[in-house]
Amino acid sequence: MKAATLIATIVLGLTSATPVWAQLCGDADDSGSITVTDGVNVLRSAAGLGVCDLTRCDADGSGAVTVTDGVNVLRAAAGLGNPTGCPGGSNLGPRRTFLRDLSNLGAVASYRVLADDAVDLNIAIEDLVTAPGAERLAIAQAAWRSTRRVWKESEAFRLGPSETQRTSARIDWPAANVSQINAEVNGSNALSSAYLDTLGAQKVGFQAMEVFLFDPVGGDAGAVNALLGPDNARRRAYLLALGVNVRERTAELRDAWEPTGGNFGADFIDSGIGGNAFATLKEAFDEVVNRMIFTAEVVEEDRLGAPLGVKGGGPRPDLVESPRSGDSLQDIVANLQGIADVYRGTYEGGQGTSVSTQVVALSPEIDTDVRQLLDAAIAAVQAVPPPLADAVVNHRTEALAAYAAVQELRRALTLDVASLLGVKLTFGGNDGD
């Protein structure tokens, strides 16, 4: 019976205990749990009536103890969330700290830049459609490129609201269907952002904009001419609606992550301890690594492999992404840069904990390899003479070298990094043993 009691105690302890680190951030009096007293102590500290350590009381990681922290701790005491933003990270555990940094320094900061850039892009398009001209077209093209670069970099951590709300499909979905877009232009429906929301993904977003802003045959003059005059009023209206729509969708995505909005970031960080994003911390972490690998795979197979025709049948230049702007190689570099940023923790909002942090703890050799492969892949793509549609035919050696470099990177992420971190790549799998 003693053995049975001991076993029962251990099993119950293992299955019912709360993670120790989850109790520390917000636990101002270090009592082991978050209570109203902690909230009051944080508020007193914010008002200068006491001293509280940032590692326990800076609940939002802002660098100071503020009234907001007090409110967050009181909310946690009432069972409404878990403060996890306290600096130091060690109390969160390495993987939750990574999720925090990816969310706060990566996703939230990137989507803010994306939404801001989309506002500038919208303004540039408004200017262009108001008075089409070469100079305004160049400004709009530059704004399109700059906004899209931010988007392409963020694809390495495309998870959560961008997928569940399907905003990613509305923002950038390859490839635009030019004939369907022309059919809309030649139709009679009022072309507004609201109307675009009813259309398929191949008629909206960055790729649809590209149809209007770039003309591979007529050049910039052709693109401007296609917007001039009363005959092209509906083209201008379509482009204007696209600008508004991308601005709205990127703002929607940003707001979904913002602490003052949908606050997905908090749900993401709190995965497994009250957050709704993922059932466990492992699921959340695995999703991030899988997303990196998926991005590398898309680059390898769709962005480079398909146009190169590596599976047989010869080159297919028509399969490059961004065929009108000739930006395919920049897109690929941005995707790879996004992967590198998540791997290295060089986020839009500053340096943070990274996948590399987890890898180096287990194998410095693999970490060094992956860092070198990331640099090599980016360099190999940059060495391909643009545009990619031409390179897959006329500069195959360089294009194939880029493909091989990305393939090697993807292999290292899939086999070395994922295996080393115990990341599950087979979500539909059977029991293991």
Place this chain on the structure above:
Amino acid sequence: MTALRAPVDVASLVFFRVAFGLVMIVAEARYFAHGWIDSLFVQPRFFFAYPGLAFVQPWPAVGMYLHFAVLGVCAVGIVVGCWTRTCTALFALGFTWMHLIDKANYLNHYYLVSVLACVLVLLPTGVAGSVDAWRDPARAADRVPAWVVWVLRVQLGLVYFYGGVGKLNHDWIFAAQPLRIWLAASGDVPLIGPLLGQGWVAYAFSWVGMAFDLGIVPLLLWRRTRLVAYGLVVVFHVLTRLLFPIGIFPWLMIGLTPIFFAPDWPRRVLARVAGAASPAGPRVAAIRWEGAIVAVLAVHLGLQTLLPLRAFATTDDIAWTEEGFRFAWRVMVMEKAGVASFRLRDPATGEAWVVDPRSELTRLQTTMMATQPDMIADYARHLAAQARGAGHGEVEVRADVYVSLNGRPNRRFIDPDADLARSTRAPVVPRSRS
């Protein structure tokens, strides 16, 4: 021999049968609940057949659902002891058939289920605590020959022992791999999570796990340590269940290991709980063809003893080559992942193309194939046959396969120059040269 023929209480055999049946009910229910019938037997367009067993194929979709429903009914029959031998035989046949459809689905604990079910068919498990005994008192019994209980003990003992032998390798002992990887990934486990990323914990788990597998059987057999040993069994398997996705295996072992207790243990526990002792009666189970059954089981246990050793005769790097890896109780001894693609060439026309196996195989099949040389060869032959069906002649099939093992950087796994179109096992590039 006399001791093995001596009648012992049937109670622990009855408990074994009921525990086995209960876990099997859960196992079959999990197939329905997780959608595995569809993902493992309906969706795949190709199955990796075992040599000589290509005729073992899934039924059409509804048939597979019925198959699992029948297995569930048989498991209920085993629990309540209704037409016990028939249910056990049907279950053994059905479960083994299901498990042999596709090499990609191989799991050690499913192999154990098949083996146990087949053994149970030969044992008089329905003579007590069963509908059969209630329905036909003339065939009911209170005792069985001791060898009946010992067969099950030896079978379970071999699983633990060879589980421990599988851990006697450099990575497990000196690098604490793959536990170092797996434990670090379980950092969110309540209470002990923060400890799991530390190196010394991985070593502790590795060594303790190995000592457990190698030492638990003697501890269970010795009466003075038996209770503590069973406590260790429960703690060990609950812990592995919390840390790793190993399905029913922990519950199966927790439920079956009490067979090591004295054969009358359920009766004594019941007596203590109910407050009244009821010793086993004198009726001994009549076993038809007992001599033949004993002989068959002796051969079976001999094979069970020798089969796991075959790998040592063919390779000194079992984890890398996976020669003799299946049916050897090498449970959770490596973290291995691979990626594979196939290059085909028609020598008659010079046409060459690349096949990504993911375009045909399921994710699980792709993952399992990429690390197992015989499955890589199976798929290469299948691709060659497909090409012939598409109008090509005898094509050449070569594989680019890369594998990482226990946290090492990935290496080329299969000889890229070997034509696999007629191969039964893809030639592995030794780790030292890859």
